[in-house]
Amino acid sequence: MTAVPAATVSLTNAAAPAGGIGKLSRRRRPNFSRYVGPVAVCAVFTLLIGLPLALVLLQAVMPGLFTAATTGVFSLAPLARIFASPYIAGSILHSLELGVLAACTTTALGGAFAVLVQRCDIPLRRPISIVPWLVFLTPSYLKALAWVLLMSSGGYLAQLGLLPPALGAGFFGLAGLVFVHTLSLFPLAAFIIGSALAGLGSELEDAARLSGAGPLRIWLHINGPLLAPAVALSFIATFAEVLSDFGLASTIARMSSFGVLTYGIYAAASDYPVDFPAAGAQALVLLALVLLVVAADRLLRRRADPHLISGRAKPARLYDLGPWRWLALAAALAVAFLALILPLGAIAARALTSTLGHGLVPENFTLANLSAALTLNTAANDGLMRSLFYAGLTAVIASTLALLLSAQLGRSSPFMRTMVLGLSLGAVAIPGIVLGFGYILVWNRLPGFRDWPFPHYGDGSLLVMGYVAAALPYCLVVILSAIGQLAPSLTDAARLHGVGALRRLLSVTLPLIVLSVVTAFLLTFIRTVFELPMSQMLIPQSGPPAPTLILKLFSHDRDGLACAIALVAMTAAGGAAALIWYPLNRFVGPGRRRAYSGREAALGKLP
């Protein structure tokens, strides 16, 4: 008699939180722990990005925040000032125009490149698949400099008689900027779309083929819609990247009377006295533009990302292009030549010559720049070693954090996921110089933070923290896109067997996405070696990292030595990345193949 009511009470308590006091306290614990993840995610973002950014943006509406003046706590004057300025209004339009155009062309080129390399049987497929990595290895300011060396009226192409004057004049404008941005950023689009492409498998395609659908129809009606989220993500990421770019803004755009927002922020932040409110107001406009695109994307695409990878995926088949493969090869080689060989050639030529004005004549060639860059215990070498160390440290921290956050987000509400994705992409759009400026405001102005011993303004620790903040959004985009493809059934099965969250992450999720994690690690490593704006704003007092040195040499017109340092740095970063990638690919590869049911073709996407 008494057993039945007891069981009833117990069931009732399990279904509803209202129960006995003892049972209620037992129910609260899991409820609380469910919020620990999102709270930690918010805490990390707030500290790394939110707070510095907020202080910068607050300058736009509270111009007296850090000045002696206590009057005018809230003011819209800085915003009114920038919108009244025809120069700044024009630069907003320029940024928007350039961002949209370049995002379209970059996504198209990156997507086509990913399809060509991953799904088509073209000759030299493997060497060509390394090209995006090598392009990514070259920082935008070096590529911009290389194109200036090539395309200016006294530049290398003109010296060689290969540059029609009309083309040279037309290059320094919107067309040239879109051209260089496309060639410079297509790897980002190729990585994002290629990562989704790798997860497509061939089950759906095979089914369509068996039902009589041709390749065009399959791509239009099956693969295309499935890849749409990745294409949209690629568009947004490249749009944000173009908006926040400073390398081209300060070189080609500057020379083309094509003012953009980032240059305006830089100009406002590089003067005495600094115009913080103008910098903050322009940063606010920049962030608003990016968030608008993210919001528009969410409104237009109200469906969940497809979960493509499950335990039953089959390897994707390579298309046999027949004789067309030679044309495809020629197109891929043309991209490689324009995006990589020509700019690197210009940098190498400048590194190996003593003056620019005397051009490529034999007597102008010298090894002095290279030997100066390679000599041990020099400022150049110290800077290089420092940058490699900071980059390694940043890559470990950022990829670990991104993995943990992605795992948390995978289980969070769609709202939380959208918030974090928006924040990440917003952070991508924030120029490093603005974020670096925010770090100065937080860690050198805010009481509490200012006196905090570690990280501390002026130390390497704060620079590494800044690097992590700059890299985390990229790592999140790469790892989130991989985790988003995992069928929940994989981790659900483990959970039902009582496996804890940490073990599920390490034993189930991580092995399935390990190559994406390594991708994030290597991207961060390479980008950080050359990260310029954060390095500029947070130079450790113990010594400058390589990008600051390179920029200083450029600004002092010693671009020969700067090009030599850049060449050595690229070689060192590339070599270090290869040393990490190849052994890992060798040991991790077989496990991944088993997990993916032998999807070797998809694995071949990365070098």
Next chain:
Amino acid sequence: MNIRTTLGLALGLTAMSMAAPASAADLVLYDALDFAGPVAKAFQAKTGLTVDVVEPGSTGETLGKIAAEGKNPQFDIVWIDGSAVMERMAADHVLQPVPADEYDKVAFTDLGKSLVPQSHAFLPTGTSTTAIEVNTKKVEPGKLPKSWADLEAFAGSVAAKDPNLSGPAYQWLAGFFQTNGVDAGKALLAKTLTNKSLSGLSSGGKINKAVLTGDAAVGINQDSAIFAKIAAGEPVIAVYPSEGSVSLPQGLGISAKTQHMDAVRKFIEFVTSADGQAAMQNGDDTDYFFIPIIKGVNAKPGRETNITCTHLDDAVASAHESEWKQWYKDKFVQ
């Protein structure tokens, strides 16, 4: 528990990995001069005192960093080109006056003495001026400009720095208004700097590049930048305008908040000594080609020193800084 452990591990890893060594040098030097690093190294070798050298890039970027640090400055000494901006920082109490006895210890030449500011905002260590940089491959000898006014003939092909980004460029602009008159100077610049893609460059290096690549026929540049290019074998020459141009002193300023005054004094004394001056000339870049202002020190070979320079009225330049910079930005920077 697992989630908390994971995040705890992540945060712990973040904290541990950031254990980069903190700086504990005897002096922190902010500068935008090529020779500052080697001079600091020589100072360290001689005195045993350590110097952290922080070089954000251009003068504008160095000043931007100082401005961003506000009331919590991290530097002990700032070493840059330009007297007007030093006066401005002294007026804002970012810098403290250089102790009078430090001037007395230096064997200044007459030129050097004339550069010592009444306010003691900075201690001059050398000087240069602004000249017209001409690409001899692009401009025939008979058509060389001789004055600022002659630059009108090169309208659209004149490279110039944005004074908002370059300390030396503001020194030039204020000096140009001083020698030509503000209204006449503004009118002349309006007729000369007609190509905005060339008139808002950020550094002397970019002026050199514009002139060397042929994008500009002539440039308005710090003369030591031109002599560094001449020494490197580039086809350029420096033309001094007949109206005269103002001197551009390199100066050491002392942070108002420094806690290392003894080390600061030792650094000043080293820089103005024979060893310090030798280290300031032991290189091939722009700033090594300064005009010495200490007795017994000669300029680097090839460096013109017989130049008639006037001195800038720093008070006027400092008072109009924001207004003139804004005017330049509105007119000549896109």
